[in-house]
Amino acid sequence: MSDIPQFTSHYIDQHIGAQLRAFRKLRGLSQQQLGQVLGVTFQQIQKYESGSNRLSSGKLYILHQVLDVPLIDFFEGLEKKDQQKTELAIETAELVQCYRDISSYEKRRIILSLLKAMV
Numbered sequence: 001m002s003d004i005p006q007f008t009s010h011y012i013d014q015h016i017g018a019q020l021r022a023f024r025k026l027r028g029l030s031q032q033q034l035g036q037v038l039g040v041t042f043q044q045i046q047k048y049e050s051g052s053n054r055l056s057s058g059k060l061y062i063l064h065q066v067l068d069v070p071l072i073d074f075f076e077g078l079e080k081k082d083q084q085k086t087e088l089a090i091e092t093a094e095l096v097q098c099y100r101d102i103s104s105y106e107k108r109r110i111i112l113s114l115l116k117a118m119v
Helices: 011-026 030-038 044-048 058-068 071-075 078-101 105-118
Strands: none
Touching: 011 044, 011 058, 011 071, 011 078, 030 044, 030 058, 058 071
């Protein structure tokens, strides 16, 4: 069991939570009002919206009905985020390989300093 990664806040949960917040605000509902519909506290709605707590499929289905939003809209844009993560991983691997291929310690330190300054 220790080999299974544990996620406290996954980017998918954060994305769905951000979508929930946007849809709730578009409908002019407070977190308290939405919580009453779902039978949870406004604090729980805050946790859903931040992505720190996951929405169950049942609650997500209720939200789609209450907010009058197609279910797929909660996932809108995830493909783009997945693509960006893949591109970043490839770029990172290329960068690391190039860095490793530099034989000069001094040149590596200069490049590292430059990268840190850019960030």
